[in-house]
Amino acid sequence: MKLARMPDGAPEIFHTLQGEGRGAGRPSVFIRSSLCNLHCQWCDTDYTWNWTDTPHRHERDSDPSYQKFQRGEQIVDLSTAEITAILSRHDCRNYVFTGGEPLIQEKSWLELMAALDGDGRPRPHFEIETNGTLLPGTAFLDRIDQLNVSPKLANSGVAEELRLKPGTMKILATTGKTDFKFVIGSQEDLDEVLALIEPASLPRDRVFLMPKALNVAELEANQSKVAAMALSHGLRYSDRLHLRLYGAKRGV
Numbered sequence: 451m452k453l454a455r456m457p458d459g460a461p462e463i464f465h466t467l468q469g470e471g472r473g474a475g476r477p478s479v480f481i482r483s484s485l486c487n488l489h490c491q492w493c494d495t496d497y498t499w500n501w502t503d504t505p506h507r508h509e510r511d512s513d514p515s516y517q518k519f520q521r522g523e524q525i526v527d528l529s530t531a532e533i534t535a536i537l538s539r540h541d542c543r544n545y546v547f548t549g550g551e552p553l554i555q556e557k558s559w560l561e562l563m564a565a566l567d568g569d570g571r572p573r574p575h576f577e578i579e580t581n582g583t584l585l586p587g588t589a590f591l592d593r594i595d596q597l598n599v600s601p602k603l604a605n606s607g608v609a610e611e612l613r614l615k616p617g618t619m620k621i622l623a624t625t626g627k628t629d630f631k632f633v634i635g636s637q638e639d640l641d642e643v644l645a646l647i648e649p650a651s652l653p654r655d656r657v658f659l660m661p662k663a664l665n666v667a668e669l670e671a672n673q674s675k676v677a678a679m680a681l682s683h684g685l686r687y688s689d690r691l692h693l694r695l696y697g698a699k700r701g702v
């Protein structure tokens with residue numbers, strides 16, 4: 451599987467607290483895959499897709515210290531056995547598959563879940579964080595325990611036909627395993643979410659609004675506004691615990 455590579459060459463696999471959604475605060479092992487099928491302009495894991503040979507824009511382009519990434523330097527390709535060997539160092543059975551867009555490598559995750567199911571340790575719990583544009587197959591949906599779907603809004607700068615797949619979201623909503631998380635920075639963002647709830651059949655108690663923030667200062671500036679939006683529309687609020695605890699760092 452193609453995983454995100456840390457500056458020291460290690461794959462981005464780390465034991466931490468889940469920072470968002472219904473599982474916030476839960477000890478988890480995150481496995482960050484490389485590659486994404488979108489190119490959100492505020493993406494904080496742009497080292498998984500913003501390669502030097504792509505035309506994609508990022509909101510940090512005007513920052514002289516910002517540069518696109520060399521694809522070959524940002525990916526480490528590991529076998530299932532190599533990944534499970536790393537995971538066996540952690541006495542934690544809640545695994546979070548993240549990216550990038552992890553469903554680009556659906557087959558590899560299926561192999562990893564099968565290996566972890568059969569390793570003789572307590573039954574693992576598997577979560578995936580996905581942008582909701584790719585529909586996984588039945589085998590994947592049967593085994594995954596929780597899907598955290600984060601559809602991208604116009605604030606991502608990505609064309610609507612690429613970032614929003616209401617039909618896919620509707621199917622994922624029927625699994626009973628799916629939460630939907632939206633990054634909110636403005637009233638326009640909220641209006642987009644509200645306009646999606648009916649067409650995509652999103653259950654309101656599974657829709658989380660999360661403040662748009664790349665750091666704690668932005669989080670604190672947005673949190674009250676987004677909390678009030680959630681309250682007034684019968685939706686849920688999600689904090690970004692990892693940002694508060696660790697800041698905008700990789701591998702935590």
Ligand code: SF4
Nearest residue numbers: 486489490493550581
């Ligand atoms: S879908 Fe997620 S990983 Fe991909 S570009 Fe958007 S924010 Fe980044």
